[in-house]
Amino acid sequence: MTNPARLQNRTAFLENIAKVLDRPRRTQAPVRPALKYRCHQEVMAGWSPDQLRDRLVDYTENALGAKAIVTTKAQLSRVLSEACLAYQQNTLSDDGKDVVLSADVRLQAGIDINQLTQAGLSLYVWDSSLGYDANIRACERAKVGVVFAEQALAESGTMVLYSQVEQGRVISLLPEASVFIVPKSAIVPRLTQATAVLTEKAKAGKRMPSCINFISGPSSTADIELIKVVGVHGPIFATYIILDDQ
Amino acid sequence: MSMKTSHATFKERIDIQMQDDYMRQSVANAQERMFTNRAKAAEALGNWEQWREMGKEIRQHVLENLDYYLEQLSDKVVENGGNVFFASTAEEARGYIEGVLKEKKAKKIVKSKSMVTEEIDLNKAIIGLGCEVIETDLGEYILQVDDCDPPSHIVVPALHKNRTQIRDIFKEKVGYQGTNDPEEMTRFVRQHIRHDFLEADIGITGCNFAVAETGTVSLVTNEGNARLATSLPKTHIAVMGMERLVPTFEELDIVVSLLCRSAVGLPLTGYVTALTGPRESDQCDGPEEFHLVIVDNGRSAILGSEFKDILRCIRCAACVNTCPAYRHIGGQSYGSIYSGPVGAVLSPLLGGYEDFKELPYACSLCQSCNDVCPVKIPLSDLLLKHRRVMAESKLTPLGERAAAGFFNFVNARPALWGKTVKAGAKVANATIKDGKMPFNVGPLKDWTDSRDLPQPDGESFRSWFKNRQQTKGDQQKNEAGDHHD
Numbered sequence: 001m002t003n004p005a006r007l008q009n010r011t012a013f014l015e016n017i018a019k020v021l022d023r024p025r026r027t028q029a030p031v032r033p034a035l036k037y038r039c040h041q042e043v044m045a046g047w048s049p050d051q052l053r054d055r056l057v058d059y060t061e062n063a064l065g066a067k068a069i070v071t072t073k074a075q076l077s078r079v080l081s082e083a084c085l086a087y088q089q090n091t092l093s094d095d096g097k098d099v100v101l102s103a104d105v106r107l108q109a110g111i112d113i114n115q116l117t118q119a120g121l122s123l124y125v126w127d128s129s130l131g132y133d134a135n136i137r138a139c140e141r142a143k144v145g146v147v148f149a150e151q152a153l154a155e156s157g158t159m160v161l162y163s164q165v166e167q168g169r170v171i172s173l174l175p176e177a178s179v180f181i182v183p184k185s186a187i188v189p190r191l192t193q194a195t196a197v198l199t200e201k202a203k204a205g206k207r208m209p210s211c212i213n214f215i216s217g218p219s220s221t222a223d224i225e226l227i228k229v230v231g232v233h234g235p236i237f238a239t240y241i242i243l244d245d246q
Numbered sequence: 247m248s249m250k251t252s253h254a255t256f257k258e259r260i261d262i263q264m265q266d267d268y269m270r271q272s273v274a275n276a277q278e279r280m281f282t283n284r285a286k287a288a289e290a291l292g293n294w295e296q297w298r299e300m301g302k303e304i305r306q307h308v309l310e311n312l313d314y315y316l317e318q319l320s321d322k323v324v325e326n327g328g329n330v331f332f333a334s335t336a337e338e339a340r341g342y343i344e345g346v347l348k349e350k351k352a353k354k355i356v357k358s359k360s361m362v363t364e365e366i367d368l369n370k371a372i373i374g375l376g377c378e379v380i381e382t383d384l385g386e387y388i389l390q391v392d393d394c395d396p397p398s399h400i401v402v403p404a405l406h407k408n409r410t411q412i413r414d415i416f417k418e419k420v421g422y423q424g425t426n427d428p429e430e431m432t433r434f435v436r437q438h439i440r441h442d443f444l445e446a447d448i449g450i451t452g453c454n455f456a457v458a459e460t461g462t463v464s465l466v467t468n469e470g471n472a473r474l475a476t477s478l479p480k481t482h483i484a485v486m487g488m489e490r491l492v493p494t495f496e497e498l499d500i501v502v503s504l505l506c507r508s509a510v511g512l513p514l515t516g517y518v519t520a521l522t523g524p525r526e527s528d529q530c531d532g533p534e535e536f537h538l539v540i541v542d543n544g545r546s547a548i549l550g551s552e553f554k555d556i557l558r559c560i561r562c563a564a565c566v567n568t569c570p571a572y573r574h575i576g577g578q579s580y581g582s583i584y585s586g587p588v589g590a591v592l593s594p595l596l597g598g599y600e601d602f603k604e605l606p607y608a609c610s611l612c613q614s615c616n617d618v619c620p621v622k623i624p625l626s627d628l629l630l631k632h633r634r635v636m637a638e639s640k641l642t643p644l645g646e647r648a649a650a651g652f653f654n655f656v657n658a659r660p661a662l663w664g665k666t667v668k669a670g671a672k673v674a675n676a677t678i679k680d681g682k683m684p685f686n687v688g689p690l691k692d693w694t695d696s697r698d699l700p701q702p703d704g705e706s707f708r709s710w711f712k713n714r715q716q717t718k719g720d721q722q723k724n725e726a727g728d729h730h731d
């Protein structure tokens with residue numbers, strides 16, 4: 001499609017807005033007022049990495065119904081195997097045994113694939129070059145999807161994921177269980193610090209990753225009588241593995 | 247479903263609703279729980295007034311510069327490889343979306359909850375093309391399966407149904423064999439419609455907030471259906487009300503924080519998803535094609551009117567969850583997809599006074615909505631404005647004009663009704679005698695007659711509510727609900 005077709009009806013629409021606002025059309029960037037208060041910056045300001053980690057673990061386990069495991073880089077393969085094996089045994093259906101691993105270099109560098117297979121896990125590593133069908137099929141059949149998070153938010157028990165070639169959107173979406181790995185150094189107080197990174201990216205003229213997800217625990221609903229049910233269309237289970245690397 | 251959800255009169259709707267004891271009890275319970283969750287979440291965050299003030303200013307700034315930010319947003323979406331259509335009317339929006347469906351030869355469409363697509367009556371148009379459309383948010387799915395029963399709450403659309411009713415609907419319509427256990431039914435829906443996501447040609451979503459600087463559309467959800475609808479189908483169409491944007495991610499932080507705490511009482515919902523254009527060419531999941539449909543449909547007229555403050559709304563339903571009128575008559579009585587105080591203000595503006603002239607009277611003047619609104623919309627003032635406008639234009643029947651005259655009298659004497667809830671309650675005190683309004687306002691009379699308003703003992707509704715709460719004990723934990731737009 002050509003450009004005009006990709007942007008339709010804009011002029012008249014915006015002219016009308018200017019008209020109802022009773023002024024000429026505004027085409028220059030207005031001065032964006034600075035936020036009036038700093039209360040969002042003050043949440044958990046000055047907390048140490050250990051305090052943030054503790055808060056993340058506490059909120060995740062108590063409010064989200066997810067598991068949080070603190071471990072070290074050296075133990076990651078063992079801890080990850082155990083987490084995946086637990087889901088293999090506990091999940092609801094029998095079809096599909098695979099674990100889908102993100103191909104993110106930070107994840108791949110941190111684990112020993114042999115150790116995972118020796119533990120009895122069959123693995124699929126995300127591979128964009130194989131295209132949509134192969135990757136979707138693998139994720140659809142898998143029990144567990146393992147991803148690496150850019151950041152974690154202590155206040156809300158949130159994992160921040162950017163879509164990327166090595167780590168598709170559906171790894172943390174189609175399998176019944178999600179395992180997130182995040183270094184302790186990437187834990188920040190709240191959404192404020194995560195959006196700050198994105199604002200900086202934007203200022204530097206970079207395109208946003210096409211899909212950024214802030215994920216807090218497994219999927220849930222309260223649409224029937226306001227009763228919370230964990231596990232709707234997204235994952236039913238979630239484990240956060242925090243690498244205590246500092 | 248269009249704006250208007252019923253052809254019955256306001257009075258008939260209330261009569262029907264009033265006979266439904268489950269509905270009334272469930273609305274009452276739900277309100278209590280959601281009200282408490284919001285209050286706790288606001289308190290836990292601290293400085294709530296400052297947060298609200300920031301929310302108000304951000305939204306105000308966007309509205310004042312709406313033409314600029316929409317231009318920036320649309321430029322950015324196109325730059326990222328997406329398409330933008332500006333729709334002045336519902337008809338134009340439907341027409342464009344129909345065009346995309348035809349071009350893609352779409353057969354199956356998955357939707358995640360979106361009020362604006364309800365507003366423009368999109369499903370009917372899609373079905374008219376011979377396509378199948380599946381509402382995938384659990385609450386919306388229940389309503390769709392139940393022959394498109396209208397929603398009763400903007401965040402929890404099937405709030406008026408209990409588990410047994412839902413079981414019966416599933417049994418009759420989709421062959422469900424299980425019990426009325428919410429978890430079992432939820433899992434059933436998960437299994438039952440998973441294939442639809444995989445087969446769908448197009449995913450349609452709303453947009454909670456767009457980010458102008460980056461051309462991003464954000465979705466605030468819990469169930470994972472919006473993620474599926476924007477990850478699996480080859481085409482994603484996002485439909486947004488033209489006012490639903492913020493300048494940058496910095497402001498997105500504030501409004502999303504306000505939305506999640508106000509709507510479900512949590513720091514964040516299960517998923518906050520920020521989508522920018524179609525997927526990058528080297529990635530393999532996510533849509534190849536992205537369309538953003540920006541809808542006016544009456545909003546510009548509001549922007550140029552004395553009602554413009556309502557456009558700050560972030561659809562959190564905090565006002566709904568605190569409203570005694572909503573509590574008494576239930577969401578479906580409003581006869582609009584938007585219920586509660588926000589619905590009573592918005593429906594006459596978007597759908598016309600003719601169909602929604604009674605709604606501004608479904609208000610007991612307690613002002614509790616003003617107090618909870620995270621972007622400080624003076625809802626009860628706007629409701630009074632509606633009454634005045636209707637009285638002036640003689641749109642309302644005689645009895646109602648008399649009532650509006652009364653409200654004019656009060657409205658012109660701010661000292662009489664003051665700024666605080668407490669003062670608001672005192673006015674309510676003056677207008678409610680023996681739990682009944684001193685004047686008879688057609689349909690309003692019916693619900694004031696039949697259902698006692700909070701006792702006018704000088705207490706505000708909120709403190710009345712709090713007292714009730716304390717006697718009720720702590721029964722709620724971690725409720726969550728999906729609330730997209």
Ligand code: SF4
Nearest residue numbers: 559560562563565619
């Ligand atoms: S009017 Fe205010 S309280 Fe009501 S839904 Fe909108 S933002 Fe929320």
